[in-house]
Structures are given as C-alpha cells and as structure tokens.
Amino acid sequence: MERNLLTRYLLRRLLSSAITIAVMAVLVFFASRVLPGDPAVIRAGNDATPELIARIRAEHGLDLPLYEQFFHYVGGLLHGDLGTSVRTGNPVSADLLTFLPATLELSLLAFVVAVLIGVTVGTVAAARAGRWPDAVARGFTAVGGSMPSFWLALMAIFVLVYSLGLFPSPVGRLPLGTSAPPRHTGFLTIDALIAGDSALATSALAQLALPALLLGTLSSIALARITRTAMIDALSASHTRAARGLNLGRRHILLQEGFRNALPTIITSMGFVAGHLIAGNIIVEQIFSWPGIGRYLSTAISQSDLDVVQGFVIVVGVSYVLINLVVDLLYVVSDPRIDLRRAG
Numbered sequence: 001m002e003r004n005l006l007t008r009y010l011l012r013r014l015l016s017s018a019i020t021i022a023v024m025a026v027l028v029f030f031a032s033r034v035l036p037g038d039p040a041v042i043r044a045g046n047d048a049t050p051e052l053i054a055r056i057r058a059e060h061g062l063d064l065p066l067y068e069q070f071f072h073y074v075g076g077l078l079h080g081d082l083g084t085s086v087r088t089g090n091p092v093s094a095d096l097l098t099f100l101p102a103t104l105e106l107s108l109l110a111f112v113v114a115v116l117i118g119v120t121v122g123t124v125a126a127a128r129a130g131r132w133p134d135a136v137a138r139g140f141t142a143v144g145g146s147m148p149s150f151w152l153a154l155m156a157i158f159v160l161v162y163s164l165g166l167f168p169s170p171v172g173r174l175p176l177g178t179s180a181p182p183r184h185t186g187f188l189t190i191d192a193l194i195a196g197d198s199a200l201a202t203s204a205l206a207q208l209a210l211p212a213l214l215l216g217t218l219s220s221i222a223l224a225r226i227t228r229t230a231m232i233d234a235l236s237a238s239h240t241r242a243a244r245g246l247n248l249g250r251r252h253i254l255l256q257e258g259f260r261n262a263l264p265t266i267i268t269s270m271g272f273v274a275g276h277l278i279a280g281n282i283i284v285e286q287i288f289s290w291p292g293i294g295r296y297l298s299t300a301i302s303q304s305d306l307d308v309v310q311g312f313v314i315v316v317g318v319s320y321v322l323i324n325l326v327v328d329l330l331y332v333v334s335d336p337r338i339d340l341r342r343a344g
Contacts, residue, residue: 006332013328017321024317029073032310033066043086082314083307087300092311096293100315101186102173103285103292106212107277113216114223114273119266121220122227127254129232137224144221149214153287156214167210168203170288175203211288215281219273226269230262237261264331271327279316 040057041048048056057063061072076082082092125137160166168175173188180188181195189208192201234240240257282294289295293312300308 009332010329013325017325020321021318024321025074025077025314028310028313028317029070032306033069077314082311085300085308086305087303087308092307095296095308096311096315099291099293099296102290103278103281103294105187105189106208106215106281106285106290106292107274109208109212110215110219110277110281111270111274113213114219114277115270116220117217118220118223118273119227121224122229122266123231123254123259125224125228126231126235126258129235134228137228141221141225144218149218150283150287152218153211153214153284156210157287160210168206170210171207172289172291173204173207174200175207178203211284211290215277215284219277223266223269223273227262227266230265231258234258234261267330268327271323275320275323278319 040053040060040062043056043060054063061069064072080093082096084090085092085095088095121137121140125134128134157170161169174180178200181191181197181200184191184194188204189201192198192204235253235258237257239261240253243253243257279294281292282298284290285292285294286298293315297308297312299305300312
C-alpha cells in the first residue's frame with residue numbers, strides 16, 4: 001500500500017514538474033519577443049544592410065507570424081535546439097554543454113562546503129542557544145549576509161592570493177600555460193586523475209579551492225539560519241522534553257530528537273542552496289575568470305545575444321525544477337509523518 005502511494009506521489013510530482021517546465025518555456029518565449037530591439041538587427045550588427053537584415057530574419061523565421069515562431073520554438077526545444085549564439089556562431093546547447101561542467105564542478109564543491117559550514121554552525125548555535133556559540137553564529141550570519149559578494153571576492157583575492165599567497169592567481173580552471181587533460185567528464189580534477197596526472201589534478205583543485213570556499217561560505221549563511229531555527233523548534237518540542245525526562249542523554253536528544261526532526265526543513269533549504277549555486281555564481285565566475293555558464297551568460301548579455309540568454313533561463317529553470325523534485329522525494333523519505341494521499 002505504501003509503495004503504491006509513493007508511486008502515485010512520484011507520478012503527480014513528475015506531472016507537475018512537466019507542467020512547470022512547459023509554462024516556463026512559454027513565458028521565456030513571449031518575454032524574449034517583447035524585449036526591446038530587433039533580433040535580426042542584433043544578429044546582423046549595427047552596420048548591416050537592410051538586405052542582410054531581411055535575409056537573417058528569413059533564415060531564423062523571424063518574419064513568420066508569432067504563432068508559427070512559437071511552434072518552431074517548441075519543436076526546437078523538444079529536439080534540444082536552444083538557438084544559435086551570435087557571438088560564437090555555435091548552437092547554444094553545444095556551448096552550454098561546453099561551459100556547464102566548469103559550473104557544476106565549482107557548484108558541487110561549494111555545495112559541500114555550504115552544507116558542512118551551514119549545518120554545523122546552525123546545529124551548534126541551537127545546541128548552545130543563548131550562549132556565546134549562538135552569539136558567534138548569529139554574528140557570522142548577520143555580517144556575512146550584509147556584505148556584497150563581489151566585494152568579498154575581491155578582498156579574498158587581495159588577502160589570500162596576493163598578500164598571503166595561500167591560493168594561486170584567479171586565472172581560470174588551470175594555471176596559465178597548462179594544458180587540459182583529455183575530456184571525459186568535463187570535471188578537470190576527475191579527468192586529470194583518469195589520465196593518471198596527479199600533479200595536474202592537484203593544480204586544478206588548487207584553482208578550484210578559493211572560489212568554491214567563497215561561494216560555499218556565502219551560501220552557508222542562509223542554511224545556518226534555517227538549521228538553527230529548525231533545530232531550536234525541534235529541541236523545544238514536547239517529544240524532546242519527554243526524552244529529557246527519560247534521561248536519554250544529550251547526544252541522543254540532539255541527534256535523534258533535534259536534528260532528525262529538523263532534517264526535512266534542512267533538506268528543503270539545501271535544495272534552495274543547490275539551485276542558487278548553479279544560477280547565482282555569475283559574479284564569482286567573472287571575478288575568478290571561471291569559464292562556466294555564468295560567465296558565458298554575462299558575456300552574452302553585454303553583446304545582446306538573446307538566444308544564449310533564453311537558453312540559459314531554460315536550462316537553469318529545468319535544473320531548479322529537477323532539484324525541487326529531488327528535494328520533495330527526500331522530504332517524503334526523511335519524514336514518515338507526511339500523508340502521501342495529500343502530498344504533492
């Protein structure tokens with residue numbers, strides 16, 4: 001019975017996710033059509049002749065009625081066609097596949113850092129609520145949350161790279177003059193290990209360390225706040241007071257009564273952090289010359305490359321939907337009190 005309920009819940013969530021993606025695709029299409037500027041003129045350049053602009057408009061179907069453009073757009077999406085970049089001349093999907101591994105490698109390590117710092121700080125603050133560890137944790141979240149990310153990135157480079165020499169120069173995924181290993185996964189650290197080059201893997205990890213630490217620390221602030229609040233609520237609940245009355249031990253109360261009951265809320269906040277790390281690291285990628293999709297988008301915006309902007313929004317939106325789907329499933333698994341008949 002429980003398995004059937006879980007299957008139906010999964011099917012409902014898959015259906016709602018598909019509807020969300022479809023609505024997002026429609027909104028992206030019409031939003032791109034109401035933006036100022038003629039896409040054909042942008043593609044042709046400011047000095048293009050009227051004949052060239054007309055030819056580009058015909059080649060890309062921009063002279064068709066809006067409903068026909070929409071059907072072509074949907075058909076392209078179903079076949080993985082996100083348009084063509086004006087700057088690179090490549091299909092946007094191919095460019096995104098080229099730059100996406102750099103963003104994912106950075107985001108995954110930053111996510112691990114965010115979870116380790118955020119959950120640890122929030123748990124310690126809740127366990128010592130009202131004492132100095134709690135005050136330190138609240139100060140960390142207050143100060144960290146009020147500082148602009150670009151300023152922190154520049155200060156980190158100035159102090160940790162150029163003043164103390166703890167990290168290499170922010171010149172991308174590898175030091176200047178270093179050749180990338182054969183591409184297998186797109187993750188340079190893994191590809192270098194596959195190639196048997198441990199020195200190259202160490203260099204790639206060194207380049208990755210500072211931007212990942214910076215992104216992870218910034219992302220841990222919200223996670224620490226939510227973890228602290230959820231843990232305090234769980235530790236003040238009636239079942240926790242009953243456990244204290246039974247003298248079950250401080251460790252049992254903290255982990256079983258506190259953290260276990262706060263886990264669904266923590267998992268939800270982890271999903272927000274994961275989505276933000278994929279879409280929200282544009283500034284860090286720019287400052288650290290990191291060749292990810294955030295830097296690719298920034299360059300596209302500066303050159304009015306609308307197909308890239310449209311494709312980026314689609315990819316990031318789908319990523320958010322998939323992350324939310326995984327979070328919902330983990331939420332159900334972590335909290336048996338959820339009624340699957342009403343969930344979803």
